[in-house]
Amino acid sequence: MKAAAFDYARPASGDEAVALLAAGTGMAKALGGGQSLGPMMNLRLAQPDSLVDLRAIAELRGCRRDGTGGMETVLIGACTTHADIEDGRFDDPSRGFLPRVAAGIAYRAVRNRGTVGGSLAHADPAADWVNAMAVAGADILVQGPAGRRTVAAAGWLQGAFTPALAEDEIVLGVRLAQWSAAARWSYYKFNRKTGEFAEAIAAFVVDPARDLCRGLIGALDGPPHVIADARGLLAALQAGDPAAADAELVAAGLPPGSYEHHIHRAALQRAAAQLKGNA
Amino acid sequence: MNDKPTSPLALTVNGRKVSAVVEPRTHLADFLREQQLLTGTNIGCEQGVCGACTVLVDGVPTRSCITWAVSCQGAEVRTIESFDEDETMAELRAAFTAEHALQCGYCTPGMLATARDIVTRLPQADEARIRLELSGNLCRCTGYVGLVRAIGRVLEARRQRNLAEA
Ligand SMILES: Cc1cc2nc3c(=O)[nH]c(=O)nc-3n(C[C@H](O)[C@H](O)[C@H](O)COP(=O)(O)OP(=O)(O)OC[C@H]3O[C@@H](n4cnc5c(N)ncnc54)[C@H](O)[C@@H]3O)c2cc1C
Numbered sequence A: 001m002k003a004a005a006f007d008y009a010r011p012a013s014g015d016e017a018v019a020l021l022a023a024g025t026g027m028a029k030a031l032g033g034g035q036s037l038g039p040m041m042n043l044r045l046a047q048p049d050s051l052v053d054l055r056a057i058a059e060l061r062g063c064r065r066d067g068t069g070g071m072e073t074v075l076i077g078a079c080t081t082h083a084d085i086e087d088g089r090f091d092d093p094s095r096g097f098l099p100r101v102a103a104g105i106a107y108r109a110v111r112n113r114g115t116v117g118g119s120l121a122h123a124d125p126a127a128d129w130v131n132a133m134a135v136a137g138a139d140i141l142v143q144g145p146a147g148r149r150t151v152a153a154a155g156w157l158q159g160a161f162t163p164a165l166a167e168d169e170i171v172l173g174v175r176l177a178q179w180s181a182a183a184r185w186s187y188y189k190f191n192r193k194t195g196e197f198a199e200a201i202a203a204f205v206v207d208p209a210r211d212l213c214r215g216l217i218g219a220l221d222g223p224p225h226v227i228a229d230a231r232g233l234l235a236a237l238q239a240g241d242p243a244a245a246d247a248e249l250v251a252a253g254l255p256p257g258s259y260e261h262h263i264h265r266a267a268l269q270r271a272a273a274q275l276k277g278n279a
Numbered sequence B: 001m002n003d004k005p006t007s008p009l010a011l012t013v014n015g016r017k018v019s020a021v022v023e024p025r026t027h028l029a030d031f032l033r034e035q036q037l038l039t040g041t042n043i044g045c046e047q048g049v050c051g052a053c054t055v056l057v058d059g060v061p062t063r064s065c066i067t068w069a070v071s072c073q074g075a076e077v078r079t080i081e082s083f084d085e086d087e088t089m090a091e092l093r094a095a096f097t098a099e100h101a102l103q104c105g106y107c108t109p110g111m112l113a114t115a116r117d118i119v120t121r122l123p124q125a126d127e128a129r130i131r132l133e134l135s136g137n138l139c140r141c142t143g144y145v146g147l148v149r150a151i152g153r154v155l156e157a158r159r160q161r162n163l164a165e166a
């Protein structure tokens, strides 16, 4: 099928983009790589009146180091592609975590065009960046008519396909703290066919230098379930006690005995085992 | 919106500068096929899943069905029609023939675009890696064995040549 007709604009600044989105009164949409919008518009699941292409806005491209709040941080521009991250064409603060996540998204041709900002704004609960950025403890930078604000990635999803983003706001980028040399991580994505969206995601990020051991149960029906202190869970899983995960799985909305409970538990076990292997 | 919006578009297609007027809703595959009459690019799913429409945009494989033509302002697009003189593609074509890597040919333009990316970007790829990288291109005829072998054959030949030169 073919998309319905729409107008197209390619602003050169974030201010201009926000003004265009505001003028569209809900019927204008930002365009990143088009790798989610394209399929939806071809199927006419989405029929915006106009698209505001963000790819010409210099500020949204590239990546820079920018200490924030006394910490060494890295800001990844919203229009950075999955392939840029996969290939390490950015200043990676995550000791290989983000490139590994990127490499598991879709297929190379989709990764060449799809963007981090677009994926976050799309807010599919099964998508990789909404989950990975939540467990990474990233912050999402947003610009709207009232100025700029920051949203913790762990609180980004209000529900499926519902980000903490107004219709006249754009994602500028994602900010992460530099992980220490002692940091370890694991990311396990369960899907039946290569390149597909996840049926379950589990991840751990451990950084002794920042006194941090976070876990994630992701690809849920709604927001990802972040386990702020996963020390006990991780130790139990690594000691071969999968039942230790049940309380968190139930808290994540996965009833015992269900298929979803089963695959998310297996994903957690595998993520815990991977982390052990990374040691 | 009864008067359909249009936008000017200037880009390079197969080395040729092209200026056109497009409806923003025209995706790159339709632009190439219907306005540039380059029908080598095939369209399967129009959802980014099958890979039949894969072309090179600024040197990298891209789904032309989910890339708006208008968003390719200033880009360099290469379709299957532009690879007659390309040595790597010539090698791939010969390997595709030798290994029976195509039957009806519908997936082939996209397969070749992806195959060329694999052999140039991942010179050390083994069979498992070839299969992983090829997972975004569907073929309903061959069962993939010939395709994987053909790409493996070109990779191996390139590795041997590099050894010989070293
Ligand atoms: C075949 C296929 C398989 C896929 N598999 C996976 C997968 O396994 N895992 C995964 O995570 N993803 C997958 N994807 C989705 C892919 O990662 C997309 O790139 C991503 O979801 C959207 O990014 P985009 O830049 O293309 O956004 P677009 O399609 O351009 O936009 C998506 C949404 O975000 C909005 N938007 C875009 N950029 C911004 C911005 N900077 N600020 C505000 N709003 C913005 C748009 O208005 C739209 O609502 C797949 C896609 C395809 C086609």
Ligand code: FES
Binding pocket: B042, B043, B044, B045, B046, B047, B048, B049, B050, B051, B052, B053, B054, B063, B064, B065, B066
């Ligand atoms: S037609 Fe583009 S991926 Fe199927």
Ligand code: FES
Binding pocket: B101, B102, B103, B104, B105, B106, B107, B108, B138, B139, B140, B141, B142
């Ligand atoms: S040769 Fe027929 S689809 Fe691949």
